[in-house]
Amino acid sequence: MELKLYNTLTKRKEIFKPIHGNEVRIYSCGPTVYKDATIGNMRTNVFMDILRRVLKYNGYTLKHVMNITDVGHLVSDADEGEDKMIKSAKEEGKTPLEIAEFYTKRFLKDLKDLNIDMPEIICKATDHIDDMLKFVEELMKKGYAYETSTAIYFDVSKLDEYGVLSGINLEEQKEGARVEVDKEKKNPYDFALWIKAPENHLMKWDSPWGLSYPGWHIECSAMSKKYLGEEFDIHTGGIDLIPTHHENEIAQSKGLTGKNPARFWIHGEYLLINGGKMSKSLGNVYLLSDIIKRGYSPLSYRIFCFSASYRNKLNFTWEAIDASNKALIKLKEAYRKHLEGNDDVQEEIINEFENKFHEAINDDLNMPLAMSIVWEVAKYNLKSKKLANLLLKFDTVLGIKIDELEENKEKIPDEVLELVEKRKQARQDKNWELSDKIRDEINKKGYNIKDQKDGVIIEKL
Numbered sequence: 516m517e518l519k520l521y522n523t524l525t526k527r528k529e530i531f532k533p534i535h536g537n538e539v540r541i542y543s544c545g546p547t548v549y550k551d552a553t554i555g556n557m558r559t560n561v562f563m564d565i566l567r568r569v570l571k572y573n574g575y576t577l578k579h580v581m582n583i584t585d586v587g588h589l590v591s592d593a594d595e596g597e598d599k600m601i602k603s604a605k606e607e608g609k610t611p612l613e614i615a616e617f618y619t620k621r622f623l624k625d626l627k628d629l630n631i632d633m634p635e636i637i638c639k640a641t642d643h644i645d646d647m648l649k650f651v652e653e654l655m656k657k658g659y660a661y662e663t664s665t666a667i668y669f670d671v672s673k674l675d676e677y678g679v680l681s682g683i684n685l686e687e688q689k690e691g692a693r694v695e696v697d698k699e700k701k702n703p704y705d706f707a708l709w710i711k712a713p714e715n716h717l718m719k720w721d722s723p724w725g726l727s728y729p730g731w732h733i734e735c736s737a738m739s740k741k742y743l744g745e746e747f748d749i750h751t752g753g754i755d756l757i758p759t760h761h762e763n764e765i766a767q768s769k770g771l772t773g774k775n776p777a778r779f780w781i782h783g784e785y786l787l788i789n790g791g792k793m794s795k796s797l798g799n800v801y802l803l804s805d806i807i808k809r810g811y812s813p814l815s816y817r818i819f820c821f822s823a824s825y826r827n828k829l830n831f832t833w834e835a836i837d838a839s840n841k842a843l844i845k846l847k848e849a850y851r852k853h854l855e856g857n858d859d860v861q862e863e864i865i866n867e868f869e870n871k872f873h874e875a876i877n878d879d880l881n882m883p884l885a886m887s888i889v890w891e892v893a894k895y896n897l898k899s900k901k902l903a904n905l906l907l908k909f910d911t912v913l914g915i916k917i918d919e920l921e922e923n924k925e926k927i928p929d930e931v932l933e934l935v936e937k938r939k940q941a942r943q944d945k946n947w948e949l950s951d952k953i954r955d956e957i958n959k960k961g962y963n964i965k966d967q968k969d970g971v972i973i974e975k976l
């Protein structure tokens with residue numbers, strides 16, 4: 516059956532065929548490990564996971580690389596501001612390496628909790644400084660890069676075209692739509708390949724241009740080329756990466772090899788919170804651990820993600836997570852009932868369900884449609900082991916561990932959650948008396964709390 520995927524490069528759904536026989540080579544832009552990943556970041560990871568699982572369902576083997584950015588990603592995309600890792604290290608009183616290790620571990624735990632099918636290769640930027648340097652030196656030799664007093668820049672005017680993903684028109688932009696940060700830059704869209712380190716900069720390496728550190732984009736180009744070759748099948752990331760990071764990856768690779776590194780560029784849309792942006796200032800940044808702390812299975816977040824196509828925005832609410840958790844429990848119950856059933860279900864019916872499911876996932880990973888078929892099977896009036904087996908097969912894509920019992924945990928009442936928040940504030944204010952009083956109130960409502968380094972665990976007494 517044909518697999519169709521939407522390609523940001525061509526702006527249409529295309530039939531997918533791998534370059535190298537049966538092996539699909541994929542590169543996914545991974546996290547910058549300077550803070551906790553949010554459920555927004557995790558939506559992008561669930562999308563990456565579904566792509567993997569659907570490719571495997573179609574019989575392909577995978578060679579998939581995901582990077583961990585542990586250096587050189589500046590606070591702004593426009594090559595300005597502080598290095599995110601260093602900023603975080605200063606704030607938390609740790610070394611950049613400690614920050615990176617700490618948040619990498621927590622990121623990987625989230626992936627495990629979400630039952631994400633792991634990329635074959637996970638690689639850190641700091642382990643590939645030499646590969647990046649070679650890439651930049653080569654670009655310099657070929658005339659695609661130039662040195663200023665602060666950095667080595669990529670010269671976008673040397674390419675036949677720049678902006679193929681997002682459709683930027685360089686001619687229109689020439690009139691200086693953007694404020695120049697570095698007056699020595701030749702073109703507004705030129706970007707830093709390598710940055711000369713100021714005296715007190717924490718992470719820096721020896722290079723032909725003195726002590727310096729990589730620009731953000733070069734790691735992905737260098738590592739994808741190293742592990743997947745000059746041209747591979749699929750490149751993924753969040754939609755925000757299209758206009759800067761991915762355009763610049765394409766530019767760097769085209770400069771070096773003359774090729775766009777990936778045939779398919781696939782991007783996941785954003786998760787919204789109550790219809791708007793997730794932000795610290797609005798106090799609505801949620802982590803996967805917040806979902807777990809409220810007594811929900813992390814797998815409920817997977818089911819929640821399946822309620823929209825990865826190409827559409829998805830709105831997060833606690834009501835939706837509550838409903839997804841109930842759906843998770845119901846699907847597992849339905850699987851059990853089929854497993855214990857002895858009704859006779861005809862082979863054609865099984866095949867028809869299977870085809871419909873396969874068509875749905877192969878139509879650009881249409882998970883909402885695929886889920887409607889999963890529910891048809893789950894709720895089928897005849898109960899049969901064959902249908903249980905079919906659900907198990909579907910679960911190779913869903914990844915909800917349908918054959919494992921889910922603890923039917925009771926939802927923690929809102930009033931208890933409110934008290935927990937109030938106590939958190941009291942502790943931040945160092946008002947221990949109030950904090951103890953609130954703890955007593957929580958106990959009276961039948962719950963206990965255990966303080967952890969990164970929050971509290973709420974248990975029923």
Ligand code: AMP
Nearest residue numbers: 555556558559752753754755784785786
């Ligand atoms: P950030 O931590 O903001 O640099 O985000 C890392 C990556 O996660 C981004 O490049 C996005 O691709 C993805 N991402 C961040 N926020 C969201 C969101 N709300 N929904 C979906 N993906 C997101």
Ligand code: ZN
Nearest residue numbers: 544545735760
């Ligand atoms: Zn990248």
